[in-house]
Amino acid sequence: MKSYFMKKKYLVCHLLFEEFPRDPRVRRYVTSLNQTDIYCIIICSKKKGNKYFESWNGNLVYRIPISKQRKSFFLTSLEYAGFTFLSVFVLAFLGIKYKFRIIHVHTLPDTLIFATAFNKLFGTKLILDLHEIFPELFCARKPHLENSFLVRILKLSEKCSLKFANTIITIHDPAKEIFIKRNKGIENKIHVIMNGVDNNEYRNAVLVPTDRFIIIYNGTVVKLLNLTMIIEALAQLKDLMAGIDFGKISFRIFGDGPALHEIFSLAEKLEVKDKVEYLGYLAPSDMRIEILKSSVLILPPLKNIYSDLFYTTKLIECICLKIPVIATRLNTYERYYRDESLFYFDSGNLSQLVRRIEEVYYNKALVRQKTENAFKDYQKVEWNKMKNRYIRVVQSLSV
DSSP states (O other), rough: OOHHHHHOOOEEEEEEESSSTTTTHHHHHHHHHHHOOOOOEEEEETTTTOOOOETTTTTTEEEEEEOOOOOOHHHHHHHHHHHHHHHHHHHHHHHHOOOOOOEEOOOGGGGGGGGGGHHHHHTTTTEESSSSSSSHHHHHHGGGGTTTHHHHHHHHHHHHHHHHEEEEESSSSHHHHHHHSSTOOOOTTTTEEEOOGGGGGGOOOOOOOOOSEEEEEEEEEOOGGHHHHHHHHHHHHHSOOOOOHHHTTTEEEEEEOOHHHHHHHHHHTTTTTGEEOOOOOOOHHHHHHHTTTEEEEEEOOOOOOOOGGOOOOHHHHHHHHTEEEEEOHHHHHHHHHHHSEEEEETTOOOHHOOOOHHHHOHHHHHHHHHHHHHHHHHHHOOOOHHHHHHHHHHHHHHO
16 A cells, blocks of 8 residues: 555545644644555645745645635625636646545635545545534624524535535534534545644654743734633732732634734723734744743633534644643533643632632642643544544545
């Protein structure tokens, strides 16, 4: 099998309406395939400053000049439609030029899989990778529409997309159970490949000693993640902690998104604006350096139908580096990580969040114990296991 792969330099094409190499899940897939002498074509969105075409570690990246603005549902739908439409022509041209055998489509949107119709006619196999569950995401943002006609359309779209794909991948077991429950007949073609950390990206990584207490968040900054709760916690800690101790605390935000203004407005109102540092989006290699300087990751989303399915890369990175994690008690987190592993608090419970921050700040023995336990829990689903699972999926489609 390996010799066959070596003959096909560009066997796999990845299609995603996201930026590459910013998307860590796709970056890990590509790197894993490269380790077996498979190189990839990546078709992705283009943000201002990106090149339309470049080589990345021997892989070829083509960018379509449409990017996510994360505004209204209507505008997002137009972006999805525009990217999908242009992808049809890019896939057709590159499919003829490079003769890739597999197209790996990453959601959202689910309907992006239909951009591959021309390629499928000529025998190209399709992987649909469900990074998100679109109906649940929509219901979390607009709960009053949970039983609406629009949600039924989203579920029908999901069903058609799953049927069109040769193989389906999703992010964890709870998501797989949801897809199987409402899409009968996919049991034998759906696989779980969980997010993980590529050990090569953190080879010889060592935490940077500091006398500061740095709370970190890195990623897309949207209202759904409830990051304003960290600002509220800082305001309470200002009164609860000694001046010297509180003086060491800072909250660093990396990334971008529409909720930044709300965070800084609240910080100014509660008189803790000097505690919030916004450092913008960093390249993955630079972000890895910043994570090593952090003291704790806080993930405070409100519990709902969608957030209960969260399993983020930032969580796993901190677990692997033995950085403590304070997190809302969500179903997926609890399925894989014990109470003895994470500093859990109940959804929206500000006083509990404040206590968890104080525990991490003052109780170093408890931090060591919980970070060790979290690392052991992660070993059961670590990336090398998932990587081998993904390689087997690709091999099964290439014969």
